[in-house]
Amino acid sequence: MNHQPFNSWLFEDNELDAAQLVELKQHLQVCPECQRESHAWANVKHMLTSSETAQPRPEFAARWQASLTARRARQERRQVRITLMALAGAALLVLLGLVIYFFSTSSLANLFASVIGTSTQVAVGFVNIAEFVESLLRFLPTALSTGIWLLLAGWICLLCIAWVYSVWRVSHKGVNVHEEIN
């Protein structure tokens, strides 16, 4: 049996006109298959349209507000992570670019020689710094004696001022206490 267009009519959202309704009704009377489908869809539609709205647990909005701070913090962390990763990626790209540049512009032997040359320069630099520090340490004792005397004198002056101030402070406070008792 040909089920078209009746089967389509059953499942389309379009409104049927009076003639189509009569035709459909006649077909349903003689076609048990379409009748079953029509009955099934009517039941499903009823179930869907009559079903109640599911509701969240109480205090949903309060929970949402409470989660805002945490969500904001998470978002900030993610942004920081993304920025750091972008920076690291950019640095890596620059490094890669430099490596490619060096490899493409000079031979491996030249690169090796320049690496050794740079390393030697760095080592020499360290040796120079060590020598400078050593000479400074040799010169310091004579220079220090004057400095130490100056420092000691300064400290003694400071202590004297502090002693005078504290004597004045204690005596002043003692008078106040006496007044309060009276």
Next chain:
Amino acid sequence: MSNPETEWLQRSLQGDEDAFACLVERYQNPVFNLCYRMLGDEFEAEDAAQETFWRAYQHIQRYDPQRSFITWLLSIAAHYCIDQQRKRRMPILAIDDLLEETLPDQAPDPERMASQTEEQKAIRNLLETLNTQDKAAVILRYWYDFSEEEIARALNLSTGAVKSRLFRSRQALANQWQTEAAKRAGKERKQDESPAF
């Protein structure tokens, strides 16, 4: 939209968190319901609804006041749930516990509760036979009474695509209902035939 809602929306557009919380309070049920119907689990639905409001809050400046706010919200929720379902297969969980918490306060009528539980289970089984976008289209059509054009806008589909999806879904749901009905009839027959002791 009523006046307080317009005001909440205006204030939310200016970054007022409390005003947006009022909108959350107002629209929590439809958003949660959509998430629950899409995901079939209370806890996942809660997370999805919370995430929907968070996304809406973050992108409130993108909201076009000419459109309905609830349509915009439901569109966000539907897309989020579709993504979630694509990411992982749905776990099967007991629906009985859920109903106790999710359905509105009613008189404790065990028979009514049992029949509702059965009905919810049946709806969930039916919806699970559909793919995610078809399911979203059906939910928006039959729970929210959206037109095909509104569904198309919400799901970023053409109206023709929505029509064919809904047509296919109705057929699939009717077929599934017939299968379930046949199973139920078979079970009842077995019970009737079992000898009484």
